[in-house]
Amino acid sequence: MSGVELGLGIIGAVAAIDVAIKACRRVAETCSTLKHAETEIYERSTRLRSNCVQMETQLKIFRQIANQLDEQGQIVQTDVFEILSQKLDYADAKLKGLIKSRSGDPDATTRYKKSLSKKERTNYAIQKDSLDKAIKEVESWQGLSFNPLWFAIMKYQSQHFDEELDRAKENNQHQGHKMIAVTIGVRNLPRDTRSAHVFLPPEKLESAKIVKIAFSSVKSVQVDNKWRILDSISDSSEDTVRELAVRLKSANPSTFGLLTCLAAVHEEKNNEFSLVFRKPDSMSEPETLRAAIMASDKTHSLSDRFRLATQLARAVSSVHTFDMVHKNIRPENIILFRDSESTLGSAFLLGFETIRREQDGTRLRGDIDWVKNLYWHPRRQGSRIQDRYIMQHDIYSLGVCLLEIGLWSSFVEYTPNQSPTRSHTYELCAESSNEFGHPELVKSRLLSLATKELPRNMGTKYAKIVESCLTCLDLGNEDFGEESELQEDGVTVAVRYIEKVLMQLSDISV
Structure with missing residues (x-):
């Protein structure tokens, strides 16, 4: 130029x-x-x-x-x-x-x-x-x-x-x-958080009333007679959890679309960490996006779906604002709270079990859980991961979730004992039980749904947004640019995301 x-x-x-x-x-x-x-x-x-x-x-x-x-x-x-x-x-x-x-x-x-x-x-x-x-x-x-x-x-x-x-x-x-x-x-997020006081005494949770939220590791917990949200953090050190808690303490729903972290908890007996979040005011009955979609209740309006989509897209942007990558964006980790604004309620991104700072190194350690792999970029799937985790991988996962919201049909089903099974509604894995070992094939089917099925449900603008997310790391992608341009330039990725996702969602009128 x-x-x-x-x-x-x-x-x-x-x-x-x-x-x-x-x-x-x-x-x-x-x-x-x-x-x-x-x-x-x-x-x-x-x-x-x-x-x-x-x-x-x-x-x-x-x-x-x-x-x-x-x-x-x-x-x-x-x-x-x-x-x-x-x-x-x-x-x-x-x-x-x-x-x-x-x-x-x-x-x-x-x-x-x-x-x-x-x-x-x-x-x-x-x-x-x-x-x-x-x-x-x-x-x-x-x-x-x-x-x-x-x-x-x-x-x-x-x-x-x-x-x-x-x-x-x-x-x-x-x-x-x-x-x-x-x-x-x-x-000016603290660079040295070792002296920060964020941990609650372990006994706070020993006698607390804890209620599971179906299909999620996120729970409701009653602490000091107030209901809070409890989110587990896996495979992290005490210093890392402390830093995450300090960062997320700065979050608030009105500015960032994220819940405010109140404290962290370390259960030394099992060496498990959790974050405690404030429940939104005037909101109740938390449930996962997975549960809402599986209920097959379509009495809500298209405006309600668009509202969920924009809230989720905004939350992903905010996670990146705090110099973090989520690494596990899927309907099980999106919690809906009932409110007076929408039949579906308001959406908040949780499930921070594998979240890390953007600049931290990636272990390239994979996971064979097919549910998680369905929402991960093909180069991040399976037991052999090919790429270090970057912001665009979260954007891809967002695209899969936006596709599911738009179709309002669950890509994953659950048995009565809450074991996940593969949904055959859209034939994501109809040809072979090993098809999740071929991530590019699954991605191509998701793209096919976005370009052929989704426009009938949500319109062409929304479908284009989903397509942009799913192809954000593709060679020659015109929306997000070449991967080489974006890998080390966080501001470029953020600005492209605002242009191609947030601005486009805001421009949709129902």
Whole structure:
């Protein structure tokens, strides 16, 4: 790429940032005029204004480092900022549609509503619904594209950039402060955690009530009269578990789509480690994605499925933000909690039993468990592993899970005693009982489902996302690029993932 092309890309990104900053300010100003509006409008405008102030703070920092990405990265960040501006302008228009002030009267919005006719009240309700949709679109784009891009780029800034973040934090004590503080925490994950106090006394679990979650090693546990989530960690040292706990303590559902780790536990008798996570507020009845799909209940909407898919994709991005690779993404490790937002509930990625830091070495030790192998990239399957584990291997596993969510048919079935058996619904292993010894054949069948069956269920955009995930390490892949380009460049992988997975999921309308 020539210097001229890169320069033009930088100019385009800076221009898009400036436009987005102005859009944030316009919306914040409009929201400020609604401080005397009725409670439900005031609450909406306050939430939107807070998000705009936070994003403006981030955009100002983005502007300082707009030249850090390659040509494709420049295009992606420009797209993210331009679409953000469009969504903010739409929200601003909906807000202004609700403002019916008269001669600057601060209480006019409230009095206006009280004086409406029945027809006008109906129109007012429609306007509020449109505003809710507009705010939801802004927040969705913020969570699925803007913030992931922010963390991807912030993570790879040099150490001296912390000074800039510290200044931004000091200058935004009341607004935009929280995200800057979270960013500083993610960038400065402790390098020496040996003195960190994260382990609970073993006796905490000895008398605790523990409830198994079907088809998963994840459990519910009652500690100090509060229900928590217990996730076992295998084949790890005490120092490694301590470091994982410290990293995941920085996670929270609203920003990262991951549960917050509260502590770790070491059962010395069996030399077993576990992580304890906070259960999401106002959510209950945890079950695995496997159990939900096997129930064959299709009373949910397509919107519910898309919601699960986006939550899972966001969680995978966040695991990588914390410099980790999951290594075991499959429906048994995706836990759904019942909530008021969706028939299927909200999805959280757990099953961290084999998680490790991204930079740690890989032992190249395989596993012949066919259930696990079904979700692993072909070059990571079987007893003889060919490649060290990298971020793209998680992306492949995500693709298999997204395919299963889209088809809403389980690739694995379980007997009454919870022993896994191979499903023949889509003939993944119909020809031979040894077919899982031929991983490329299984992959080709998964791709065939993604290109031929999935579009009928979820549309072509979703099917393309799944195909991109399943082929992310293929030679000549146009979405993620050549493997040689991506192997050692975490920011490139992260930006391509945002572009080809998160942004595309956010763009799907049902």
